[in-house]
Amino acid sequence: GDSVTQMEGPVTLSEEAFLTINCTYTATGYPSLFWYVQYPGEGLQLLLKATKADDKGSNKGFEATYRKETTSFHLEKGSVQVSDSAVYFCALETSGSRLTFGEGTQLTVNP
Amino acid sequence: DGGITQSPKYLFRKEGQNVTLSCEQNLNHDAMYWYRQDPGQGLRLIYYSQIVNDFQKGDIAEGYSVSREKKESFPLTVTSAQKNPTAFYLCASSRMVASYEQYFGPGTRLTVT
Numbered sequence: 741g742d743s744v745t746q747m748e749g750p751v752t753l754s755e756e757a758f759l760t761i762n763c764t765y766t767a768t769g770y771p772s773l774f775w776y777v778q779y780p781g782e783g784l785q786l787l788l789k790a791t792k793a794d795d796k797g798s799n800k801g802f803e804a805t806y807r808k809e810t811t812s813f814h815l816e817k818g819s820v821q822v823s824d825s826a827v828y829f830c831a832l833e834t835s836g837s838r839l840t841f842g843e844g845t846q847l848t849v850n851p
Numbered sequence: 852d853g854g855i856t857q858s859p860k861y862l863f864r865k866e867g868q869n870v871t872l873s874c875e876q877n878l879n880h881d882a883m884y885w886y887r888q889d890p891g892q893g894l895r896l897i898y899y900s901q902i903v904n905d906f907q908k909g910d911i912a913e914g915y916s917v918s919r920e921k922k923e924s925f926p927l928t929v930t931s932a933q934k935n936p937t938a939f940y941l942c943a944s945s946r947m948v949a950s951y952e953q954y955f956g957p958g959t960r961l962t963v964t
Contacts, residue, residue: 772949772950774952776955781958781960782957782958783855783857783941783943783955783956783957783958784894784941784943784955785955786952786953786954789950789952791950829893829894833949833950837882837901837945837946837947837948837949837951837953838884838896838899838909839953841893841894842893843891843892843893844891844892844893
């Protein structure tokens with residue numbers, strides 16, 4: 741079945757450091773891929789998405805490229821801020837508009 | 852403003868009692884979903900509904916029930932049969948269009964003692 745594997749956390753960085761959170765997937769066909777962010781005590785918010793191979797999703801300085809050859813969708817940001825501290829979830833769309841989520845990666849950014 | 856509301860934010864119940872969690876959306880979305888989130892874990896799908904008066908079991912439906920009598924509403928009942936009901940419950944909705952994202956509510960934290 742479809743699955744998503746994220747790099748294990750937690751990840752702790754200093755402000756202005758470069759961020760990479762790895763995400764790989766297993767799926768049949770060509771699913772859409774998403775990154776969601778969850779701030780403490782809140783629901784999830786869509787951060788970015790990509791719907792086909794080689795698409796790059798971007799938002800708020802975050803980027804991720806849909807790599808079909810490596811079945812990956814790694815999240816990157818060039819310079820993180822304290823306000824980026826949150827849990828990040830990679831997800832893929834399965835049949836019937838269902839989403840399969842990774843386990844999430846906790847990011848803490850220190851000033 | 853369009854969005855999803857869940858109430859209450861925090862809910863406390865005694866073991867053996869059924870409890871119903873509310874989820875309402877005014878986004879005119881056809882599909883609605885219930886997820887469970889445990890500390891340090893990802894989201895697991897409990898139930899989902901793609902159309903009024905129809906719903907399907909997700910990956911962990913045992914001990915839960917739902918109804919979808921209106922397009923806007925998708926309440927979840929946590930029954931006494933659910934062995935470990937204490938968790939953070941998230942409701943979401945989406946259009947039934949390929950690649951369309953899900954929108955999430957703020958969640959309800961249920962504690963059963």
